[in-house]
């Protein structure tokens with residue numbers, strides 16, 4: 001089995017379930033033209049995020065790591081009228097390209113691209129909107145993922161979802177001797193996730209046009225986690 005096969009199957013799946021359109025195509029082209037890394041999720045992963053968002057009736061979504069706004073467009077399209085997506089990006093050029101892509105997709109009123117380092121932005125968001133998010137998608141610098149997960153736990157309502165991209169990293173996640181900072185970060189995150197009593201979680205490996213990687217998915221149960229008390233007491 002080769003990456004060529006994985007990519008061919010992705011093309012087959014995408015044609016049936018996750019068709020592209022001018023806004024998604026233009027978002028990718030703008031990213032490539034700007035010399036940005038082509039590390040966005042695949043189309044069928046975007047469709048999966050949409051399905052997850054719809055399955056929890058998401059009205060308020062947080063994304064950590066915008067890049068060119070490709071995953072944000074998929075997620076924002078799952079929102080009902082009046083829904084909102086906040087996406088955090090630390091690179092000013094990425095944020096600028098993302099804002100243009102999101103506007104071109106007709107989502108400028110729905111999506112806010114917040115320029116800043118998530119390490120500084122997340123505490124601000126938590127101060128204002130703890131326990132209010134229906135879904136958090138973590139997809140930024142891999143070595144900080146455990147910290148982002150701690151914030152996501154505070155920000156997500158009971159019954160909401162926390163999804164994290166790139167947890168498998170070509171299998172490096174299962175290598176206890178890895179020295180790759182990203183893989184080490186993911187091992188720290190996954191072990192924290194497994195030990196957290198306030199979620200029910202798992203990890204699913206994926207192959208496709210973006211190689212071999214995986215998603216972590218967690219539903220927040222709200223059990224035994226005092227950090228949720230403020231959010232829960234709000235109307």
Ligand code: SAH
Nearest residue numbers: 040041065067070071089090117118140141
């Ligand atoms: N979610 C995107 C891909 C994100 S790539 C998609 O699938 O379409 C990761 C992004 O996280 C990059 O744009 C990078 O600049 C951003 N990033 C890295 N470290 C960050 C930090 N500390 N705070 C906010 N964004 C960060």
Ligand code: DHB
Nearest residue numbers: 039040041139140165166
């Ligand atoms: C990288 C980041 C991603 O979010 C991704 O999906 C793939 C690769 C990276 O930083 O290399």
Ligand code: MG
Nearest residue numbers: 039139165166
């Ligand atoms: Mg990613």
